[in-house]
Amino acid sequence: MQILDGKALSKKIEEGVATAASELKERTGRVPGLAVILVGNDPASHAYVGMKKKACDRAGFYSVTHEMPETISQEAIEQTIEMMNGNPNIDGILVQLPLPPHIDTTRLLELVAPHKDVDGFHPYNAGRLMTGLDGFVPCTPLGVMELFAEYEIDLTGKDAVVVGASNIVGKPMAALLLNANATVTITHIHTKDLKAHTQNADIVLVGAGVINLIKEDMVKEGAIVIDIGINRAPDGRLVGDVDYENVAPKCSYITPVPGGVGPMTIAMLLKNTLKAAEMHAQERQ
Structure with a gap:
């Protein structure tokens, strides 16, 4: 019996991502940027977001967390997503799930620009995965x-x-x-x-x-x-x-x-965000 060691592999991947991010910055001046929307006080969600923030710091990424109260309106979250869709410094947008019952989760996930959907939850990316095409994978x-x-x-x-x-x-x-x-x-x-x-x-x-x-x-x-x-x-x-x-x-x-x-989940988030940053850097050349 052999253990599949995700902790060791994630560390290896993270180091590779950090090197690639540093090279991207030297080459284009671009730092990969990740924005997270965190709604409410769910302890598990806060713990996950904290781990993601630390991983971004280790990899040399720019990251921002939009913390919102449990009572936040659908419209306010939508406005924040639209703002991040248009922000050239943000390569990846992540909506931390689960969301409160009064929020339409599907609508929010569909609002994230597919080229910034580093969680791979947008129907566009889900469809590309299903048909074997390149895209962002969960x-x-x-x-x-x-x-x-x-x-x-x-x-x-x-x-x-x-x-x-x-x-x-x-x-x-x-x-x-x-x-x-x-x-x-x-x-x-x-x-x-x-x-x-x-x-x-x-x-x-x-x-x-x-x-x-x-x-x-x-x-x-x-x-x-x-x-x-x-x-x-x-x-x-x-x-x-x-x-x-x-x-x-x-x-x-x-x-x-x-x-x-x-640990592999967070390593893949870094990898997806780097992929998005490299795509966006190419588009601006």
Whole structure:
């Protein structure tokens, strides 16, 4: 069993991004810029945004966070997004989810300019991903693909089961796997017999937000297990969606939680923002 070390790989990627950002600045005078919209007081959201800010600082990026109260109006957030769409110093715009119930999340995500959509949530970028064209890909599934590449895991012909069908993780993950020539099954909350799908899979990728959802008898010997879930256990520990202690011995590769997919998400945000900055620098030449 080999652990897929996202912490080590993310550090390596971050260092590469910092070098490329420095070269971009020397060549064009441009510093990659990321703007974040943070609404309300959700502790997890504030923690994530804090980590993203620190990563931007380490990579030499310019970053700004627009903190807004829980009671903010739809119109006020829309105005802020429009302002950032027109700001030449901002390459990437990120709307931190979830948003309060009175906010139309879909409308806001569609308002972000596709060429600044470093989260890959705009329908334009989702469509390009689905059709195998270049665009911005959601950071978490993109991070998983980077792990596969780093450990030289060939996906061609592999039977992959994705557990969870969200627009942020499950669906783009399935599209990336399909584009890499894997055979893909997507399961979700309405799937009748989850075990029937996972127990014969070469790769199980789970992002359902349910502690210990994937148990030892649900994976075959030698399977690759990618745990995308992150949950707070009753005792305060951070845990994934996989019963790691019992599942890991059966696996050829597995991601730990924490230290697996999580750090890769932020590394991919940096990579996407750098990509946007390089595109914008070329346009201005």
